[in-house]
Amino acid sequence: MTGGSLGVRTWSYGTLPDINGVIPGDEKLLQSKSLVNVRKNSTKMFSGFREKERSLPLVWCRCLGCRKFSMLLLIAFALLVFVLGSLAVDKETISLNVDQQIGTLSMVLPYVNGAPSNPGASRIFGKKDKQKDENYLVANILNEDDENRFRIVGSKGASVLPSNHPCAKFTFPPPPPPNLRRIGPRPCPVCYLPVDQAIASMPSSPSASPVLQNLTYVHDENPIKTEPHGGSDFGGYPSIKQRNDSFDVKESMTVHCGFVKRSKPGLQTGFDFDESDLAELQQFHDIIVASAIFGNYDVIQQPRNVSEKAKKNIPFYMFIDEETEAYIKNKSILDSSKRVGLWRIVVVRNVPYSDARRNGKLNSLSISETGFLLIKLFGHCESKDEKIRGGEGIGLLILIFVSVPKLLLHRIFPNVRYSIWIDGKLQLVVDPYQILEKFLWRQNANFAISRHYRRFDVFVEAEANKAAGKYDNSSINEQVDFYKQEGLTPYSEAKFPITSDVPEGCVLIKEHIPITNLFTCLWFNEVDRFTSRDQLSFAIVRDKIMAKVDWNINMFLDCERRNFVI
Numbered sequence: 001m002t003g004g005s006l007g008v009r010t011w012s013y014g015t016l017p018d019i020n021g022v023i024p025g026d027e028k029l030l031q032s033k034s035l036v037n038v039r040k041n042s043t044k045m046f047s048g049f050r051e052k053e054r055s056l057p058l059v060w061c062r063c064l065g066c067r068k069f070s071m072l073l074l075i076a077f078a079l080l081v082f083v084l085g086s087l088a089v090d091k092e093t094i095s096l097n098v099d100q101q102i103g104t105l106s107m108v109l110p111y112v113n114g115a116p117s118n119p120g121a122s123r124i125f126g127k128k129d130k131q132k133d134e135n136y137l138v139a140n141i142l143n144e145d146d147e148n149r150f151r152i153v154g155s156k157g158a159s160v161l162p163s164n165h166p167c168a169k170f171t172f173p174p175p176p177p178p179n180l181r182r183i184g185p186r187p188c189p190v191c192y193l194p195v196d197q198a199i200a201s202m203p204s205s206p207s208a209s210p211v212l213q214n215l216t217y218v219h220d221e222n223p224i225k226t227e228p229h230g231g232s233d234f235g236g237y238p239s240i241k242q243r244n245d246s247f248d249v250k251e252s253m254t255v256h257c258g259f260v261k262r263s264k265p266g267l268q269t270g271f272d273f274d275e276s277d278l279a280e281l282q283q284f285h286d287i288i289v290a291s292a293i294f295g296n297y298d299v300i301q302q303p304r305n306v307s308e309k310a311k312k313n314i315p316f317y318m319f320i321d322e323e324t325e326a327y328i329k330n331k332s333i334l335d336s337s338k339r340v341g342l343w344r345i346v347v348v349r350n351v352p353y354s355d356a357r358r359n360g361k362l363n364s365l366s367i368s369e370t371g372f373l374l375i376k377l378f379g380h381c382e383s384k385d386e387k388i389r390g391g392e393g394i395g396l397l398i399l400i401f402v403s404v405p406k407l408l409l410h411r412i413f414p415n416v417r418y419s420i421w422i423d424g425k426l427q428l429v430v431d432p433y434q435i436l437e438k439f440l441w442r443q444n445a446n447f448a449i450s451r452h453y454r455r456f457d458v459f460v461e462a463e464a465n466k467a468a469g470k471y472d473n474s475s476i477n478e479q480v481d482f483y484k485q486e487g488l489t490p491y492s493e494a495k496f497p498i499t500s501d502v503p504e505g506c507v508l509i510k511e512h513i514p515i516t517n518l519f520t521c522l523w524f525n526e527v528d529r530f531t532s533r534d535q536l537s538f539a540i541v542r543d544k545i546m547a548k549v550d551w552n553i554n555m556f557l558d559c560e561r562r563n564f565v566i
Contacts, residue, residue: 161442166191166193166197167191167193167442170189170191173189185453185454185558185559185562186559186562187559187560187562187563187566188557188559188560188562188563189563190438190560190563190564191438192430192431192434192435192437192438193434193437193438195307195309195310195431195433195434197437198431198433198434198436198437198441199309199433201437201441201442202286202433202436202437202441203441206417206511206513207446207511207513208513209513209514209515209516210249210515210549210550210551211249211250211251211515211548211549212249212250212251212252212253212514212515212518212549213251213252213514214251214252214253214514215252215253215254215255215514215517215518215521216252216253216254217254217255217256217257217259217260217411217521218236218238218254218255218256218257218260219260219261219262219263220236220260220261221261221262223236223237223260223261224237225237226239227239227240229529229530230528230529230530231528231529232352232353232528233260233261233270233352234258234259234260234261234269234270234271234352234353234404234528235256235258235260235524235525235528235529236256236258236260238256238525238529242256243525243529246518246521246522246525247522247541247544247545247548248548249515249518249545249548249549253518255518255521255522255525256521256525257408257411257517257521257524257525258271258404258408258411258521258524258528259271259408259411264278265408265411265412266278266281266412268350270350270351270352271348271350271351271352271404272348272349272350273346273347273348273349274347274349277346277347280344280346281317281346281412281413282414282415283415284415284416285314285315285413285415285416285417286313286314286416286417286418287313287314287416287417287418287419287420287432287433287436288314288315288316288317288409288413288416288418288419288420289303289314289315289316289317289419289420289421289422289428289432290316290317290318290319290405290409290413290419290420290421290422291316291317291318291319291343291421291422291423291424291426292318292319292320292405292406292423292424293318293319293320293324293424294319294320294321294323294324294348294351294424295321295323295324296323296324296327297324297424298424298425300318300328300333300340300341300343300424301424301425301426301427301428302341302342302343302427303316303341303342303427303428303429304427304428304429305429305430305431306342306428306431306432307431307433309433310431310432310433311342314432314433315344316342316343316344317343317344317346318340318343318344318345318346318424319346319347319348319405320345320346320347320348321347321348321351322347322348322349325345325347328340328345352404403524403527403528403532403534404524405421406421406505406508407508407520407521407523407524407527407534408520408521408524409421409510409512409520410510410512410516410517410520413512416512417511417512418436418440418509418510418511418512419508419509419510419512420432420435420436420507420508420509420510421507421508421509421510422506422507422565423506423507426506426507426565426566427565427566428564428565429564429565429566430563430564434564435509435564436509439509439554439556439560440509440511440554443554445552445553445554446510446511446513446515446516447508447509447510447511447516447519447553447554448508448509448510448553448554448555448556449503449504449505449507449508449509449538449553449554449555449556450503450504450507450555450556450557450558450560450561451499451500451502451503451504451555451556451557451558452500452502452503452504452535452558453504453558453559455502456491456499456500456501456502457490457491457501457502458480458483458488458490458491458501458502458535458536458539458540459480459490460490460502461501461502461535461536462476462477462479462480462536465533465535465536470533471531471532471533475530475531476531476533476536478530479530479531479536479537480536482530483536483540486540488539488540488543497552498555499555500555501538501539502535502538502539503534503535503538503555504558504561505534505535505538506561506565507561507565508520515545515549515551518545519541519542519545519553522541522544522545523537523538523541526540526541
């Protein structure tokens with residue numbers, strides 16, 4: 001070992017190197033007596049520190065054991081990371097607490113009908129949203145005879161509010177700094193009127209239905225499949241000609257719309273109800289809220305922030321199958337009152353759809369003993385629980401919400417003016433009156449649905465479905481190719497003011513009038529004929545109806561939907 005190596009070693013322990021026999025000292029150069037002395041000085045200087053450094057873990061190891069000590073260090077590090085991450089998230093989301101956002105006009109809530117007034121806001125929601133709002137017509141007139149009514153008249157789609165409307169000055173917030181932005185979809189603030197004002201805004205008469213005034217439904221006790229494509233006993237196997245004719249909107253029409261085997265839905269038609277429930281479903285209501293849980297797949301979510309007036313006047317209906325009924329009875333959740341919290345439970349008997357085509361690729365998945373095919377269920381928002389593995393193949397359980405109550409509520413509830421459908425896994429956290437005022441009455445709309453948070457093109461959505469294994473690829477290709485032949489094109493700005501071809505189907509807000517009933521009937525027929533991926537068939541039905549009549553759908557922002565359901 002040489003003196004040079006000793007100098008380097010001394011440096012590695014924290015002392016400055018010996019350069020040309022000189023060690024820097026307190027503002028003067030000290031001559032090194034010898035390399036040996038330097039080494040000794042270094043040892044004396046740091047030995048106490050190193051011994052203390054080594055003794056601390058030794059004490060902990062003796063007391064706890066080295067393995068336990070290592071685990072404690074890992075836990076402490078994980079807690080530190082969690083706390084730091086929580087602080088970063090809190091800075092961004094502190095203003096997005098749902099309970100603080102809803103129904104509070106005193107807060108600085110930064111939205112006007114989802115329209116950005118801040119120049120930087122379009123960076124959050126994209127160019128299409130900005131263009132949509134810039135092109136809205138000013139068509140709102142405040143009813144001077146009633147200061148509590150904020151009615152909007154004569155517009156197709158959303159409108160700019162009058163200056164004295166409580167929500168007229170709401171604006172987009174500036175985008176958060178890049179280092180605070182969360183990845184993925186999230187809620188945004190929405191301006192709701194107070195409940196009393198929302199109730200006062202309810203139209204006193206139904207909206208006008210363009211062209212179509214009288215809609216009736218096909219009744220066929222023995223439906224026969226005459227063509228290779230699609231249909232079912234429940235839906236009635238409409239031919240391609242019947243399908244095409246149903247898009248030719250006329251003053252009076254008769255179309256397929258499920259429940260074909262009897263004239264009264266729910267009575268030996270498939271998707272049947274008990275007699276007592278049938279009588280309940282025939283009653284008149286201005287507004288209902290509906291949802292469904294099948295296969296005991298989800299937990300019933302109780303609505304929150306519902307006003308006393310809504311609890312008194314708006315019934316909440318939850319459709320369940322017999323498997324779910326047995327479970328909640330066993331848990332003593334359901335009793336003779338047929339209520340679970342706000343929800344009035346309606347048990348569905350003889351649930352339709354047992355054909356293997358609805359399986360996608362779930363050929364080895366066990367199906368309920370009742371014969372109910374869970375794969376027909378659809379109409380969901382994105383869920384991590386969708387994909388399951390069964391035997392040799394990967395298949396999809398397309399959530400547990402049947403197309404029947406979702407799209408055919410107007411057949412189940414023939415005497416209802418407005419309905420709000422929410423998927424069973426979601427929780428409603430805003431009063432129904434406020435939701436209807438914001439997304440229907442304020443917008444002069446009679447049908448509202450949120451757009452997909454990421455995709456707005458059907459062909460992109462189809463590829464995403466195939467990549468995620470959400471249905472067998474050949475069936476998706478067949479459906480998309482059929483729509484191509486009918487003239488469906490990729491989404492582009494040429495479709496403006498239409499802002500998206502792909503919806504999020506977990507919430508539907510609807511006024512029950514002939515044209516909206518026709519739309520959901522024909523949408524259901526497409527799901528019945530092709531795949532159960534309702535996002536793929538939404539645009540073709542909407543566009544075909546819009547080509548015939550002056551009618552539109554309010555496709556609001558996905559972040560607004562996430563404000564009132566969680």
